[in-house]
Amino acid sequence: MDAPKISLKGVRKSFGPKTVLAGIDVDVGSGQSLVVIGGSGSGKSVLLKCILGLLRPEAGSIRIDGEETVGINGTERARVMKKFGMLFQGGALFDSLRVWQNVAFGPIQADGVPPAKAKEIALTKLGAVGLPPEVGELYPAELSGGMQKRVSLARAIAREPEIIFFDEPTTGLDPIMADVINELIVKCVRELGATAISITHDMASARKIGDRIAMIYEGKLIWQGSTAEVDRSDNAHVDQFIHGRAEGPIKMQVKKL
DSSP: OOOOSEEEEEEEEEETTEEEEEEEEEEEOTTOEEEEEOOTTSSHHHHHHHHHTSSOOSEEEEEETTEEOTTOOHHHHHHHHTTEEEEOTTOOOOTTSOHHHHHTHHHHHTTOOOHHHHHHHHHHHHHHTTOOGGGGGSOGGGSOHHHHHHHHHHHHHTTOOSEEEEESTTTTOOHHHHHHHHHHHHHHHHHHTOEEEEEESOHHHHHHHOSEEEEEETTEEEEEEEGGGGGGOOOHHHHHHHHTOSSSSOOOOOOOO
């Protein structure tokens, strides 16, 4: 069996007395798409930030292509980051830049690609997500939410990353546009041959874009398996979450008036 593209062993992260990740073990194979599900505050975003190197865990190992990345800095961190693309939850587009400049930001700033060449790359990537060249001249504020999400996806794939992270990719979209974005994610990841990690609480999205699903609860991965297996997990927490039931072992903290 090939070595995993991403391998986490015993990853722990706390903020003061609150333990957010309580020993995470997970492997993601090359070209595989893993979706991490879980409720708000379960640790999904912190897990993503640890893999990205934005947060440093107190314990554990995070290996990318077999290389330990916990604790690396400077040029070593920059070299690893070149493998990454990211679709942020809110899009995180720069309001003051035209659409093509947003998509070309990575190639220009990180790779030193000349602006004219970077614009060509940007327009190609916009085409890959179904947007015509003239959209490149607009500003983000002139776009609908769905178009902004497409632009964010184009930016995520602009440097042809080996690993792409998707943070709640369908948040704020209507069901039809959410499905369009899910289809585009699957298409773009497949065409790049990229490895993907997504975090979401949208089960329609999870089923569409994931080869495997892992559920995080109280800082631990309590279940992981193929997408096809999630409906017969025999795990009460997973069953409650995927069906959106109020009753079950997961208790929501509701403040009494």
